[in-house]
Amino acid sequence: MSDATFLLVHGGHHGEWVWGPLQKAMAERGLATRTVTLPTAVTDASSGEPYPSMYDDAQVVREAIAEITGPVVVVAHSYAGVPVTEAITAESGVAHAVYVAAYMVDTGESMFGTHGVPTPDSLGGLRPAANPDLNLPLAFYDGDPTNPETAAAIARLVPQSARADYESVTRVGWREVANSYVIPSDDISLTGTIAEQMAARADRVFRVPGNHAPFWSNPAEFADVLVEIDGLVHSAS
Numbered sequence: 001m002s003d004a005t006f007l008l009v010h011g012g013h014h015g016e017w018v019w020g021p022l023q024k025a026m027a028e029r030g031l032a033t034r035t036v037t038l039p040t041a042v043t044d045a046s047s048g049e050p051y052p053s054m055y056d057d058a059q060v061v062r063e064a065i066a067e068i069t070g071p072v073v074v075v076a077h078s079y080a081g082v083p084v085t086e087a088i089t090a091e092s093g094v095a096h097a098v099y100v101a102a103y104m105v106d107t108g109e110s111m112f113g114t115h116g117v118p119t120p121d122s123l124g125g126l127r128p129a130a131n132p133d134l135n136l137p138l139a140f141y142d143g144d145p146t147n148p149e150t151a152a153a154i155a156r157l158v159p160q161s162a163r164a165d166y167e168s169v170t171r172v173g174w175r176e177v178a179n180s181y182v183i184p185s186d187d188i189s190l191t192g193t194i195a196e197q198m199a200a201r202a203d204r205v206f207r208v209p210g211n212h213a214p215f216w217s218n219p220a221e222f223a224d225v226l227v228e229i230d231g232l233v234h235s236a237s
Helices: 016-028 054-066 078-087 148-155 191-199 219-236
Strands: 005-009 032-036 072-077 094-100 179-184 204-208
Touching: 005 016, 005 054, 005 078, 016 032, 016 219, 032 054, 054 072, 054 078, 072 078, 072 219, 078 094, 094 219, 179 191, 179 219, 204 219
Parallel strands: 005 032, 005 072, 072 094, 094 179, 179 204
Antiparallel strands: none
């Protein structure tokens, strides 16, 4: 059995719940997983300003990595690519970083900056999950509003701290850690428009069936990719 632990880091608006189908598939394959909750996915809007930052998310990722014994494979989805890039280092115990339809940003880059969105004068406030100009919740999943599982998932989305959209990384962990990029075949989200550009930075590129969250729509196929990546980790050790 593999001695690696896969640290699953959800994207904006989501929570640990989104990894449930994948965790079941991973357990069936003998792979250990752990999840984190990013504070920029705000569950209590009444907490007020300042809402959490991307750097708060990065600290949560660092702390989770430090608590894991043995090699760690960090799996970052969508927005999570930004804080994961900020958090991981060659000395952190991370054996591999997996960017899933994610923002594999470089020094000084931010999530919305990669789309040419100018940084506003104020970074305060919350971005609602339903935002026709920037993302459509249906695009996170299968785009089918008649699917009851899709409707249930959308109902669980929460607002996102707006500052995290524009905060840029100060260090680039993927330059220090072996990495892969996973491109879903049917990603119609905003992230999907730059997936090939981001993937060009990665050591390896994998393609899987599914939408923006392929681990949700196609957990078995996605788990098989992680099994392959686990083999890469152990061949390198």
